[in-house]
Amino acid sequence: MPQTTSAITYDYSGLLAAEDAPALQRDTGILPSDLCWLVPRLEAARKEVLDDAAVWKSGAAVAKEKQPLDAGFFELPERLLRTDRAVVDRVVAVADRLAGEVDRVVVLGIGGSYMGARALMEACCHPCHNELSRQRRRNRPRMYFEGNNVDNDAVCGLLDLLEGADDWALVVISKSGGTLETAVAFRIFFQALKHICGNDPEKLRRRVVPITGRTGKLRALARRLGLSDQDMFDIPEGVGGRFSVFTPVGLLPAA
Template sequence: MPLLRFDPSGSINADFGVTEEQIAGLSGILGELRTEIVEIDPKQYQSGQVPANKQPLDARFFWLPEEQLAAYEADRGASELGRIFQVANGIHNELDAVAVLGIGGSYMGARAMMEACCDPYHNELTRGDRGSKPRMYFEGNNVDNDASNALLHRLNTGGYGATEAEKRFAIVVISKSGGTMETAVAFRQFLASLETSLGEQAAEQLGRFVIPVTGSSGKLHELASAIGCEQVFSVPEGVGGRFSVLSPVGLMPAAMLGLDCMKLLEGAVAMNEHFKNAAYQENVVLQYVAVNHLLAKHRNKSIRVMSVWSKALEAVGLWHDQLLAESNGKDGLGVTPLTTVNTRDLHSRHQQHQQGRNDKVFNNLIVENYRTDPLSVGHSGRNQDLLDDLADRTLPAIMGAAIKGTNDALHQDGRPTTDILLPGVDTYVLGQLFQMLMIATVVEGRLLGVNPYGQPGVEQYKQNMNKNLGRG
């Protein structure tokens, strides 16, 4: 199966970008960092002998895909992946909607997979057109009164038919500790609504329709026991929230949507093998890090724009925003990530990007092959729109012209670009992309001299919020 590709040619320019010599100059240090991630981190993590400057060492995400596939191969239904499949396949005939409650890395990966791989209007399709897979909604990522009320109402309204299943919903609640305010509050509210909706069956059924993904201890783990949840899945030790998309955190919602989780993990394994074995010049992870790091260091490109050329990948960009910002935005260092969706945002942000402050690099995320047949402009008996000359052109062809035209315009103004080329959009390619960006983030953090794991700056707002609520 094809691997995604990285083309940095739009940044190889002595006047406004980087040079081949500069990229080659990083081969030594990046090779050392590759060895650290592949060989040293696993040994330190597994032995518990972690140097102070590397604590926390949440490095397990790197070998987790292989670990989960091996466990499934050995134990099938007894493995955690096997249990995920059993729950997802066993429950979808009994319900029509799922509320995924989580914040940050606890939901952004699942949302990215849904938007990338499902029909764009999945939640509006009939149950039959969804293949009996549930509608899926995401909450617990805010404390927005109107949004929470609206979703509670929507879930209690039921589906688009009159079957018993279309009257029911389930909750997937994701939190390692259960102590995150936004998710904990939402869980209390949505749990009460679910319990009411089950009526006389609540005592017997509530534990079946609440699926926690949490740590081995903590508030949510205790709540799961009190509720009597039939299945509790783990947020793996040694995996930080923003690195957890390929764990049960992302796999449980993905499996409920009927997405191919095996291919997702296999794609991540393929990227791991590429990262470990590909020569520096062909290594997409190391080349991506080298170009972006050099642009930040030598060209002051402090804003890193992921220009997504597919609406389906917007949530992937937002997932990456959190990954990069929370990992490397420390000690006064790190770039600011920003996601744009084109061609939509060519009519909003692009004016500033083209002629405003020249402090950005544009990493284009481009889909080479679409899932559906190309849609042509079409012939019409009315040419007041002056489109007859384009009647036989397709939307992918117009998109290609827009991509080239935008890159050319940016280069003409001395603004660097790169292209991440996806052979298509499916779980295998997404697994590659997730793993590539996670590894690249760790490599770059180490190159900057910061620990890419942990997020001490996030704790301050939590402490202040609790203080403002009179909770000490």
């Protein structure tokens, strides 16, 4: 079958104003002279991104002022569809398992470790997703985001909601594991989940999914708590938090 291509187009004509437009339009619109000023700067920024991606892909030495070089995000979509398809399959399998075992998932993360997933949920799900019936949620769990601040009331409120419930799981996201807000929240919610699971380490293992770097404090802590590397997802090298939505960081909550 012939392949078809689709593209997202953006019509910006409504933002433009003519040089001889009335004062209000000139003040609020983009003038042709503004575009002329922007073009070389945008082209320079694009070239820098492509050059950084080429350096990262080649494995060449990275200049000190460029470190850490988080340029691995650039080819993530193609990698996931071609060479890293197993990652997508595993994400879907774990998401389906959680959906079959629990009705609520608490996602712990801060900054780029949760904003992409939350943005996807707010863009693609019903605005009152958590209030819908299981059937109307298409058999997917309720989603709660925490670990992104030090608000004691928010943590206690969610713990009150989960108290006594045996139908929730924990996804903790941190590349380093050293981020204070997420680290504190993980310890609090892990203890609550451990209490619910009682003396069943296998049940606890199936209810906790860390997403983290290949090394770091969170991976070390998860191992001490009895989780193996097979129970965790990796955040790829060269991918910063703000660009991680096409890694398990964004894909697992989205699934």
